[in-house]
Amino acid sequence: MNTQIEKAKEGIITAEMHIVAKNEKVEVEWLRNEIALGRIVIPKNKNHDFPVIAIGNGLRTKVNANMGTSEKHCHFDEELEKMKVAIHYGADAIMDLSTGGDLHIILQRIIQESSVMVGTVPIYGVATRLLAEGKEIKELDPEDLFREIEIQAKMGVDFMTLHCGVTKVSLSFLENDSRVCGIVSRGGALLKRWMKENGKENPLYEQYDRILDICKQYDVTISLGDGLRPGAGADATDRAQVAELLVLGELVDRARDKGVQVMVEGPGHMPLDQIEANMKLMKRLCGEAPFYVLGPLVTDSAPGYDHIVGAIGGTVAAIHGADFLCYVTPAEHLCLPDVKDVKEGVIASRIAAHSADLVNNVGGARDRDLTISKARYDLDWESMFQNSIDPEMARKRKMESESSEEDHCTMCGNLCAVKNDKSM
Incomplete structure (x- = not known):
């Protein structure tokens, strides 16, 4: 069996490369070339079945x-x-x-x-x-x-x-x-x-x-x-x-x-x-x-x-x-x-x-931050939770506070800068 790097050097795009390219939002031919050069690896033993992930240049x-x-x-x-x-x-x-x-x-x-x-x-x-x-x-x-x-x-x-x-x-x-x-x-x-x-x-x-x-x-x-x-x-x-x-x-x-x-x-x-x-x-x-x-x-x-x-x-x-x-x-x-x-x-x-x-600017990181930033301004708590690195913790802290049922948090209450800014 040829390895990922051998196939990449031969110009072959493997199923694993297609999966990585899709998940990382990169061009598959670019990915193949980086693997051929050794700047990216796909660690996957032929005897281990799992959703592949790549490591290296230009990736998350x-x-x-x-x-x-x-x-x-x-x-x-x-x-x-x-x-x-x-x-x-x-x-x-x-x-x-x-x-x-x-x-x-x-x-x-x-x-x-x-x-x-x-x-x-x-x-x-x-x-x-x-x-x-x-x-x-x-x-x-x-x-x-x-x-x-x-x-x-x-x-x-x-x-x-x-x-x-x-x-x-x-x-x-x-x-x-x-x-x-x-x-x-x-x-x-x-x-x-x-x-x-x-x-x-x-x-x-x-x-x-x-x-x-x-x-x-x-x-x-x-x-x-x-x-x-x-x-x-x-x-x-x-x-x-x-x-x-x-x-x-x-x-x-x-x-x-x-x-x-x-x-x-x-x-x-x-x-x-x-x-x-x-x-x-x-x-x-x-x-x-x-x-x-x-x-x-x-x-x-x-x-x-x-x-x-x-x-x-x-x-x-x-x-x-x-x-x-x-x-x-x-x-x-x-x-x-x-x-x-x-x-x-x-x-x-x-x-x-x-x-x-x-x-x-890789892996859609900026898009994720932009999404949560917009959610904060919209006081869209659910979107904030969903886009957090630890959604469970974010939800827990809000729901356990005295403002769990309100659109503002206990830090600012009705002095919320976002609410006052949007009211003008």
């Missing part, structure tokens, strides 16, 4: 929601509820990051029940099972890692985070520089430890062609993980981050040449004034590949409110080139998010994505 900014069990908190029904809540409030993708329970059964259920694309980080499962057997990370067998990638591809995973850019060379820049927070990526830290304790190169980099062969067979989109991303504002745009990015640019080219769709993951913590430059640098070095960012989180000083911190950074990032925002919840840095955290994280990221889409 997408949002991902992470979930999954942990060693300390393993309640699968709760994770399924989180998934449903995330999708209900606008998540375009789900990543299963489970590290507790029967990981393959959990992933299979999520793939079966998800109506959006599903992503994973395969090294989590391998490392979890290894530690459960009482073994150490240095005993990880690379063959188990490649086997896990293939198992997940067969199961129907649409995109996989693979930390292929953590190499001996990129790690050398980390070791010859000072960092406040070191490595905060779980995958990056696991690979660094394995490499150092075994004195070997990262197998995901060294045997990258094996990954490409597996992903091509199932049309899995590779999400090149940022294993050396900054975990503190003070570490942003340092040598290690940029060194890894250079490697990822090379791997983007190799994936495209092989007919595999690919996107690149970006920084976590970063001061506001560095975001624009980072987005442009990434796009330049990685051939305009779709960019997937966590946050960025623009301050380290707001635990409990990091969904707001991430939304601020996400808006700026998406204005300047980020295509895919990984949500941040209020639980970030503190604990496993609960259902309420998931809802708040998705909504915060949706607000960030929409705010950027307004600036970039």
Whole structure:
């Protein structure tokens, strides 16, 4: 089976491309060309049936929601509820990051029940099972890692985070520089430890062609993980981050040449004034590949409110080139998010994505804002609710107020500026 990028290069417009073009309100031939160039991806495994969504240049900014069990908190029904809540409030993708329970059964259920694309980080499962057997990370067998990638591809995973850019060379820049927070990526830290304790190169980099062969067979989109991303504002745009990015640019080219769709993951913590430059640098070095960012989180000083911190950074990032925002919840840095955290994280990221889409004039964002603005002037509360990012909350606040049955709100009452302006 040819992949979406291979078909696009051959001039073939697939059924998936037609669906995306219609939903995004873009010309299908333009879309095909962008996919051929690798600037847009359609993450859809041939074994996963769901309404397709594309990520990349000129399209609506997408949002991902992470979930999954942990060693300390393993309640699968709760994770399924989180998934449903995330999708209900606008998540375009789900990543299963489970590290507790029967990981393959959990992933299979999520793939079966998800109506959006599903992503994973395969090294989590391998490392979890290894530690459960009482073994150490240095005993990880690379063959188990490649086997896990293939198992997940067969199961129907649409995109996989693979930390292929953590190499001996990129790690050398980390070791010859000072960092406040070191490595905060779980995958990056696991690979660094394995490499150092075994004195070997990262197998995901060294045997990258094996990954490409597996992903091509199932049309899995590779999400090149940022294993050396900054975990503190003070570490942003340092040598290690940029060194890894250079490697990822090379791997983007190799994936495209092989007919595999690919996107690149970006920084976590970063001061506001560095975001624009980072987005442009990434796009330049990685051939305009779709960019997937966590946050960025623009301050380290707001635990409990990091969904707001991430939304601020996400808006700026998406204005300047980020295509895919990984949500941040209020639980970030503190604990496993609960259902309420998931809802708040998705909504915060949706607000960030929409705010950027307004600036970039994509996805009908301006039409939506114009509609709700006109509804406000018309005191058309129902239209306001329907066009809100969270209609349930908007309706709830109005209906629970003392002015629930009136055309004005309790803020202004009969001093309502709109009513007085319209009466003249």
